[in-house]
Amino acid sequence: MKELTYHRAEDAASAVALVTGDPDARFLGGGTNLVDHLKLGVTSPTTLVDVSRLPMDEVAELPDGGLRVGANVRNSDLAAHPAVRRGWPVVARALLAGASGQIRNQATTGGNLLQRTRCVYFQDVTTPCNKREPGTGCSAIGGYGRYNAVLGASEACVTTHPSDLAVGLAAVDATVVVLGAGGERRVPMGDFHRLPSDRPEQDTTLAHGELVTAVELPASAVARRSTYRKARDRASYAFALVSVAAGVDLDDDGRVRDVRIAWGGVAHKPWRAAVAEEALRGKFLSEESVREAAEAELAAAVTDEQTAYKVPMVRNLTALTLTSLAEGATR
Amino acid sequence: MDAEITLTVDGQRRTVTVDTRTTLLDALRERLGVTNPKKGCDHGQCGSCTVLLDGRRHLTCLALAVAHDGAEVTTAGGLSGPDGALHPVQQAFLEHDGCQCGYCTPGQVCSAVGVLDEIRQGHASHVSEDLEAEPGLTDEEVRERMSGNLCRCGAYAGILAAVKQAGEQAGEQAGQEGAA
Numbered sequence: 001m002k003e004l005t006y007h008r009a010e011d012a013a014s015a016v017a018l019v020t021g022d023p024d025a026r027f028l029g030g031g032t033n034l035v036d037h038l039k040l041g042v043t044s045p046t047t048l049v050d051v052s053r054l055p056m057d058e059v060a061e062l063p064d065g066g067l068r069v070g071a072n073v074r075n076s077d078l079a080a081h082p083a084v085r086r087g088w089p090v091v092a093r094a095l096l097a098g099a100s101g102q103i104r105n106q107a108t109t110g111g112n113l114l115q116r117t118r119c120v121y122f123q124d125v126t127t128p129c130n131k132r133e134p135g136t137g138c139s140a141i142g143g144y145g146r147y148n149a150v151l152g153a154s155e156a157c158v159t160t161h162p163s164d165l166a167v168g169l170a171a172v173d174a175t176v177v178v179l180g181a182g183g184e185r186r187v188p189m190g191d192f193h194r195l196p197s198d199r200p201e202q203d204t205t206l207a208h209g210e211l212v213t214a215v216e217l218p219a220s221a222v223a224r225r226s227t228y229r230k231a232r233d234r235a236s237y238a239f240a241l242v243s244v245a246a247g248v249d250l251d252d253d254g255r256v257r258d259v260r261i262a263w264g265g266v267a268h269k270p271w272r273a274a275v276a277e278e279a280l281r282g283k284f285l286s287e288e289s290v291r292e293a294a295e296a297e298l299a300a301a302v303t304d305e306q307t308a309y310k311v312p313m314v315r316n317l318t319a320l321t322l323t324s325l326a327e328g329a330t331r
Numbered sequence: 332m333d334a335e336i337t338l339t340v341d342g343q344r345r346t347v348t349v350d351t352r353t354t355l356l357d358a359l360r361e362r363l364g365v366t367n368p369k370k371g372c373d374h375g376q377c378g379s380c381t382v383l384l385d386g387r388r389h390l391t392c393l394a395l396a397v398a399h400d401g402a403e404v405t406t407a408g409g410l411s412g413p414d415g416a417l418h419p420v421q422q423a424f425l426e427h428d429g430c431q432c433g434y435c436t437p438g439q440v441c442s443a444v445g446v447l448d449e450i451r452q453g454h455a456s457h458v459s460e461d462l463e464a465e466p467g468l469t470d471e472e473v474r475e476r477m478s479g480n481l482c483r484c485g486a487y488a489g490i491l492a493a494v495k496q497a498g499e500q501a502g503e504q505a506g507q508e509g510a511a
Contacts, residue, residue, distance in 0.1 A: 005332050006351040006397050032393045035354065036374055048351075050398050076387075080454040085462040096457040100479020101445060103375060105387045106394070236457065236478035 001038050005047040009054055012179050012213060018049045020181045020209025027051050027211060029072070029111035032103050037116070041125045042132060052108065056213055059083065065219035068177075071110030071212045075099070075165070078109055088217050090226035090245045094168030097230045100237050110212035112165045113176065113192065116203060118239055119159040120144055130156045131200040138200075145306040147239070152267040153302065157200030160265050161193055162239050164230065169215065170270035171245035171262040172223040177214040180207060186216075193269030200268070222247035222260045229321045230264070231313055240265035242314040244321045248285065256280045259322070261294075263314055266301075273297040276318070285326045290319040336400040340365055341409025349396045356380045358396035359404065367406035367437045371481070378480035381438035381445075382406050388445025407437035410444065419500050420444050423493035431484030439480045443494045446476040447501055468498045 009015035019025045025047035028034060037043045056070035059081050067083055078084055079095035099107065107115075121127045121139035128137035140148055140158050148158040169189045176187045193204050206212075217223070226247030232238040243264035249257045259280050261273040279293035294315040301311050337346045340363060347362050356373075359365040359382075368391050371379035375393040382391055383405040391404075410418035420443045423429070430436045450472070455462045458475045466472055473494050474487075482490065 001352050003332060004351045006334060006395075008398075028395070028398060031395060031398065032375060032390070035393045035395060038352070039373070048395075052398060076449075076454070080452070082463075085455065089462055092455070092462055093457075096455065096459075100378065101449065101476055102378060102381055102388045102390045102442065102479050103393070105389055105445075234478075236475050 001041070002044045002046055004038075004045070006050065007047065008050045012051070012054055012056070012211060015049045015051050015054070016179055016181060016209055016211050018047070019211070022047055023208060025049055029108040029114075030074070030106040031111075032099075032107045033111065033115040040123055042116075042123060051211065056110075062216070067217040067219075069109050069215045069217065071108060071214055073109045075104040075107045075109070075112060076101070079104065084217075086224075087219055088168075088172055088223045088226065090168045090171055090223065090228050090247055091165070091217065093228035094164040094243075094245060097228055097240075097243070098164035109165070109215055112163055113169075113212065113215075114204065115163055117159040118162045119147065122159065131159065131196075131203075134199075134201050145304065147241070147265070148304075148307050149267045150301040150303050150307050150310045151263075151271055151298075152195040152269070154196045154198065154200070156198050157196035157268065159196070159200070160267060161203070161269050163270070164228065164240065164243060164264060166193065167243055167245045167262050167264035167270040168228050169217075170272050171226065171247055171260040172217055172220070173260075174218075175216045176212055177216060178206060178210050179213050180210040184213070189270070190272055196268045203268075220247075220258075221249035222258050225249065225325055226260070227321060227325055229317055231317055242266055242310050242317060244314065244317045245270075246318065246321045246325060248322055248325050250285065250326060254284055254326075256283055256285055259285075261297075261318060261322075263318075266310060266314055273318075280322075285322060287319045287323050290322045291315055294318045334397045334400070336396055338363075338396075338399070338401075339403045341404070341406055351395065351397045353396045354392055355384075355394040355396045355399055355404075356391035359391060359406070365406060365408070367408040368441075369434055369437060371435065371438075376481070377435070377438075378442060379435045379438040381441045381480065383441055383444060386448075388442050405441070407440040410440065418444070420447070420493070420497040423497040423500075424490070427489040427492040427496065429486055429489040429493040431482070431486045435480060435482045435484075439477070439482065439490055442477060442480045443490075443497065446473070446494065447498045449476070450498065451501070451505075468495055468502070470495070473498075 026045040028048040028050045057072040230243040245262040247260040263271040276293040276297040369379040371377035380391040
């Protein structure tokens with residue numbers, strides 16, 4: 001590990017100025033991913049700017065019924081917040097499906113969105129990886145590929161985004177509030193993470209030095225009736241093979257007035273299944289109609305023998321999630 | 332870069348100069364001689380380094396010491412009373428043989444104290460049917476909540492029984508205090 005200069009940020013603006021002005025500086029939040037990467041040598045910053053004590057730790061109800069979540073709100077506190085449990089159960093469920101109790105006490109809302117892939121090659125500095133070292137190649141293509149993407153991958157990178165929270169936020173149309181040297185801007189969740197293209201080293205659309213200060217959740221009927229399901233190798237404390245964040249609003253006849261579907265474990269970013277959503281609007285929600293809608297979305301999937309299982313798995317999990325939501329299940 | 336930090340560890344105020352790259356776990360073990368938190372995987376996967384940090388269960392291997400200047404750390408060794416009386420969770424681990432080789436035990440005990448506090452505060456878990464209901468102290472709930480602590484000996488059956496017993500005792504005590 002390189003020598004490390006540590007700054008405790010006085011305020012958000014000076015933290016942004018420090019990191020913006022130094023390409024080898026990084027923000028430090030809860031540290032659960034970054035500290036591991038320092039040890040593994042995945043990243044070698046020379047300066048850390050600790051933003052974890054900045055007063056961005058409140059969950060505030062907005063006048064329009066929405067919620068503003070400070071970037072430093074810990075994952076466990078966000079999952080336990082009464083307004084989140086009531087109005088955005090998919091967000092609470094996604095958080096509770098991720099990591100362990102200890103890590104949820106440490107990890108922040110902003111940091112969760114900025115965690116990096118758990119691709120074994122990204123974390124193993126002895127192997128080529130375009131995300132870690134641009135231009136070196138992708139070891140996951142033709143290597144251990146069980147966790148690889150099936151949608152939106154590129155020749156440069158086939159990894160998936162590891163966050164559960166981000167999938168839940170994508171489903172409820174959250175907005176990420178970002179502070180940069182030029183001031184504040186608001187980024188819709190769908191535009192926050194990116195597909196790998198030929199620049200897989202860029203997980204997000206943030207510029208170096210831009211700081212996530214908050215995440216805003218708009219209130220909606222689909223958010224109130226929403227949940228998150230995750231398929232994984234162990235019952236607990238494992239990353240997703242695939243996951244589904246979904247919400248639904250039915251009219252009095254039981255037809256779909258509105259629906260939200262986002263998938264985890266299938267792409268370099270949370271995958272909002274817009275084709276499937278459109279296919280379901282105005283329809284009766286049944287196992288069959290959801291499967292058909294999911295298959296329309298998955299027509300674009302590219303698989304190999306290691307990832308082929310993901311297509312039926314995410315289709316079936318989507319059907320299970322939405323039909324159980326329609327039947328009034330809370331989990 | 333070096334930094335001087337002050338930690339309160341098991342009730343004792345300790346000041347130490349650390350390299351900024353030092354984890355909280357290494358600061359405790361190597362610099363302050365507090366060896367209750369154990370180094371298992373050192374990557375946040377096993378839970379053996381768990382302490383209570385400002386009252387909440389926390390991994391010390393994925394934390395830089397310098398970032399926690401001023402923190403209050405309680406290790407498994409600091410849970411017992413001033414007269415040496417065991418904490419109810421420690422006592423329950425003994426009674427149910429929740430230890431085998433013992434290496435993961437301090438982390439398990441700290442995590443269990445955190446789990447019972449989280450249940451008392453009404454926090455749901457991944458396996459809770461209803462996010463807004465009071466969580467129960469069931470096998471399923473305890474297993475899910477303790478999933479960040481691995482035991483290679485496989486003493487899980489004893490650990491599960493111990494956590495449930497300590498939780499039930501705490502619940503009864505709270506009930507008696509409420510009635511009095």
